[in-house]
Amino acid sequence: MFESTPNKLDDVKITDAEIKPRLAKIVVLGLEGCGKSTLLNVLAKRPEEGYSPTQGFNVVQIQSGECSLSVMEVGGGPSTRRYWSHFTSDMDLLIYVVDGSDKNNFNESKSELMKVLAESTNQVPCLLISNKQDLENAEKCSSIFNSKDLKEIGRKTSGNITILDATCCANGGEGVSFRETVISIMHNIITKFSSFI
Numbered sequence: 165m166f167e168s169t170p171n172k173l174d175d176v177k178i179t180d181a182e183i184k185p186r187l188a189k190i191v192v193l194g195l196e197g198c199g200k201s202t203l204l205n206v207l208a209k210r211p212e213e214g215y216s217p218t219q220g221f222n223v224v225q226i227q228s229g230e231c232s233l234s235v236m237e238v239g240g241g242p243s244t245r246r247y248w249s250h251f252t253s254d255m256d257l258l259i260y261v262v263d264g265s266d267k268n269n270f271n272e273s274k275s276e277l278m279k280v281l282a283e284s285t286n287q288v289p290c291l292l293i294s295n296k297q298d299l300e301n302a303e304k305c306s307s308i309f310n311s312k313d314l315k316e317i318g319r320k321t322s323g324n325i326t327i328l329d330a331t332c333c334a335n336g337g338e339g340v341s342f343r344e345t346v347i348s349i350m351h352n353i354i355t356k357f358s359s360f361i
């Protein structure tokens with residue numbers, strides 16, 4: 165039987181334990197109109213809104229098992245893009261969204277991604293999303309990012325790249341399973357690759 169006596173406290177060893185934050189920081193970037201706010205709306209189970217460019221940033225916080233995930237979108241318009249690097253320090257995961265239906269913007273989108281990675285001081289995992297797969301002409305991640313691109317991104321992410329072809333528009337039952345898929349991908353990357361846990 166367990167006996168509690170005051171003297172027993174003398175035997176207690178106190179060590180310095182690092183208390184890790186339990187809130188993972190996930191930053192969502194990509195050019196204007198690629199679908200970042202739409203993705204956040206899906207995650208937050210908010211109804212779809214029309215296009216209203218994000219001037220600053222939006223955050224939603226969701227719980228996934230033992231992880232709290234803070235998912236932050238920063239506007240992708242040229243004037244807001246200049247501030248991306250202010251948001252990327254200490255991130256645990258970068259989600260980079262490309263409008264898969266907008267071929268004309270692929271090069272600009274990739275070059276903005278390379279800039280973000282070049283400016284980032286730490287190596288973070290990266291989830292690349294080719295969005296708007298519901299549109300007929302949409303390209304998949306595998307054709308937007310060639311092996312040279314992936315090699316370059318891999319150098320800045322310790323090779324921790326995940327790709328996802330997606331339709332972010334919340335549409336009934338499909339929207340629900342898409343939300344769960346994205347949360348589970350974020351959770352897996354955070355727990356596997358990040359120093360978060």
Ligand SMILES: Nc1nc2c(ncn2[C@@H]2O[C@H](COP(=O)(O)OP(=O)(O)OP(=O)(O)O)[C@@H](O)[C@H]2O)c(=O)[nH]1
Pocket residue numbers: 194195196197198199200201202203213214215216217218219237238239240241295296297298299330331332333
């Ligand atoms: N067809 C289609 N349209 C989408 C999809 N995802 C988003 N959109 C539409 O694309 C437009 C822009 O979406 P937003 O999510 O506001 O874009 P954003 O990346 O947040 O843009 P900024 O805040 O300006 O950087 C909206 O009209 C959305 O409804 C998708 O998967 N398919």
Ligand SMILES: [Mg+2]
Pocket residue numbers: 200201202216217218237239240
């Ligand atoms: Mg937005």
